[in-house]
Amino acid sequence: MRSSPGTVRAVLAVIVPLAVATLAGLIWMWPQAPEPAAAPAAEMTRVNGIVVGIDLKPCPQQPAWPGEPAAAQGPGGAPPRTDPQKCGDARVRLTSGGGAGQVVTSVLPSGPGTQTFAVDDKVILLRTPAAPDGGSGTGPDGNSYQLSDHNRSSPLWLIAAAFVLAVIAFGRWRGVTALIGLAVTFVLLLKFLIPAILAGEPPLPAAIVCAATIMLAVLYFTHGFTVATSIAVIGTLASLSLTGLLAWAAIGLTHLSGNTDDSALNLSLSHQINLQGLLLASIIIGSLGVLDDVTVTQSVTVAELAHANPSYRFGQLYRAATRVGRAHIASVINTIILAYAGAALPLLLLFSIGRQPLSEVVTGPIIAQEIVRSVAGTLGLIAAVPITTALSALARTRRGSSGPESGTLAAEPAIAAEPGKRAAPRHGRPPAPSHRARRAEAGEDPATAAPQPHRQPSPRSEEPGWPPQRWPHPPADPFT
Numbered sequence: 001m002r003s004s005p006g007t008v009r010a011v012l013a014v015i016v017p018l019a020v021a022t023l024a025g026l027i028w029m030w031p032q033a034p035e036p037a038a039a040p041a042a043e044m045t046r047v048n049g050i051v052v053g054i055d056l057k058p059c060p061q062q063p064a065w066p067g068e069p070a071a072a073q074g075p076g077g078a079p080p081r082t083d084p085q086k087c088g089d090a091r092v093r094l095t096s097g098g099g100a101g102q103v104v105t106s107v108l109p110s111g112p113g114t115q116t117f118a119v120d121d122k123v124i125l126l127r128t129p130a131a132p133d134g135g136s137g138t139g140p141d142g143n144s145y146q147l148s149d150h151n152r153s154s155p156l157w158l159i160a161a162a163f164v165l166a167v168i169a170f171g172r173w174r175g176v177t178a179l180i181g182l183a184v185t186f187v188l189l190l191k192f193l194i195p196a197i198l199a200g201e202p203p204l205p206a207a208i209v210c211a212a213t214i215m216l217a218v219l220y221f222t223h224g225f226t227v228a229t230s231i232a233v234i235g236t237l238a239s240l241s242l243t244g245l246l247a248w249a250a251i252g253l254t255h256l257s258g259n260t261d262d263s264a265l266n267l268s269l270s271h272q273i274n275l276q277g278l279l280l281a282s283i284i285i286g287s288l289g290v291l292d293d294v295t296v297t298q299s300v301t302v303a304e305l306a307h308a309n310p311s312y313r314f315g316q317l318y319r320a321a322t323r324v325g326r327a328h329i330a331s332v333i334n335t336i337i338l339a340y341a342g343a344a345l346p347l348l349l350l351f352s353i354g355r356q357p358l359s360e361v362v363t364g365p366i367i368a369q370e371i372v373r374s375v376a377g378t379l380g381l382i383a384a385v386p387i388t389t390a391l392s393a394l395a396r397t398r399r400g401s402s403g404p405e406s407g408t409l410a411a412e413p414a415i416a417a418e419p420g421k422r423a424a425p426r427h428g429r430p431p432a433p434s435h436r437a438r439r440a441e442a443g444e445d446p447a448t449a450a451p452q453p454h455r456q457p458s459p460r461s462e463e464p465g466w467p468p469q470r471w472p473h474p475p476a477d478p479f480t
Contacts, residue, residue, distance in 0.1 A: 007395045011230045018237065019216055025209040031195035044128050047097040048151055049104070051090055051121045059087035059110065086110040090117055090147060092125060099127075104145045115150065122151035174222070181218035188214055193285075197278070198271055204244075207281030211240060211288045219292065228299045231395060235295040235388030240288060243380030247283040250372045251276060260366045279369065287377040290332060294381055295388045298325050302392035317393035325385035333378055340374050 086108050093103050106125060108117060117123060128144040167175040193210040197203050215236055223229040258275030259265055267273045302321045306312060312320070341348070344367075351361045361367055 008227065011227060011234070011395070014234055015230050018212065018233075022209060022212040022216060025205070026192070026213055029196050029201055029206055029209055030192060031199040031201070044126050045097070046148070047094055047099070047125050047127050047145075049092040049094045049096075049123055049125055051117055051119050051123055052093050052103065053091040054088060054108070054117065054119060055091070056088040086114060086116060092123060092145070092147070094125075097127065106145045106147045109147055117147060117150075122154070123147055124149045124151050177222045181222045184217050184221070185214050188217075189285075197273060197281075200272075203274060203277040203281040204284075207284045208244075211284055212237070214288060215240075215292065219296070223296060227395060228303045228392065229296075231392045232292075232295040232299040232388060235299070235384055235391060236288070236291050238387050239291050239295065239380045239384035240284065242383050243287045243291070243376055244280065244284050246379050247280055247372065247376035250376055251280060254368055254372060256365060256369055256372060258369070260369055279373075283373050283376055286373065287380055290336065290377065290381055291384050294325070294328060294332065294384045297328060298385055298388040299392045301325075302389060302396055306393075306396040312397075314393050314397045317396060318389055321389045321393065322385065325389060329382060329385060332381060336374055336378060336381075340370050344370060 087110055088108050090106050090108055091103055092106060094100050104125070109115070124147075125145045126148045128146075164179060167179055169175075171178060188210055192213075193206055196206045215233060219229055219233055219236070223232070256276070256279065258277075258279035259268060264275050264278075267278070268275050298321060301324050302317055305317055305320050309316075347366065362371070
């Protein structure tokens, strides 16, 4: 299957301007390195340590909060009892910082929702420098130390190693390129998008440039510079643009401001960030990953169908690949909704405890924002299937006798049939050579060679064009 030169030129006419515009926007909006701020005289720092001992003490009686639900109180309405494993002191040997090797004492955190620590746990402590007036702290160096959290560095490295090994073991070289693409995505998010927004760039243009850069870099690096990948890029760009327009319209209709929690309020007050633009940017970035999945799948599906059934026309390729896309979309939509529901599960539990009416919960800004986010992404996802499938089917059916292979953007010459041999048909296997052709290939004269003893020559065997060519029937459609 060969794509026509016109198809390659049309694809490059879209990809090249897009890449140039993306590169220009990336250079223009790349944030400058911030000037290092002067550190204050007394600064709280994090140090690592290992728990070497715990001295438990009786827990003090905690009074019940006014209006606290009965489920949170003890038997008979008594104040709740503190976990005895959270009362006392912990002795921790420091493993980092200037006081490495010293053993310090810290009070075990006993508040609601605090963690439980045991001997040999790797922990993180907050170190507060000693007061200028010479006040003593909890450590030998006069500083104060407070248990903060468990140190999860080693378990996370093990999980990351298992993830990398699984991806490489299954995907092999394609898995390696996928991991490099994932690293590129994190670099662009952490080094470009977040610093650009904090530096005062509008969130929406920064998200568009970041999404286009991720799309071009990751898709081409992972799947190669092919016509199929280029069509997936174009389909992703069209679907992402539609998703952005739908999200912009939905945010305007529902009057969402993006200010739904304390973190958004702090960003708005301290950095003067447009929260509505930040919400729209988050929808675009969140939709990009799912759109990549759908567009690449549809483009590769059309390519495989065209390779297995070269006689398929545009309508047959479009219908067959669309049936695959419908099955994919049906499962992906459920995945999106469940992902948002899982992330908002604690919030849903709070609404359930508060016994708020369902109408108030759904129309509130927090849930309404998630509804707009999921619906806009789902509509863009649905539009990605027909757009990418139509573009890919059109590229596969507009082929000529020569041109680039469907798997490359570089032109290759067509292979002509050798003299005296018939060209292979467009579909199926080539016809078996005739009796005279087999004798000619064996070096015998077809006119003078003696016939086979078990078979009499036909009187029409000397007529030109005999025997007639029998073309095999095209394979049946596996999706009908």
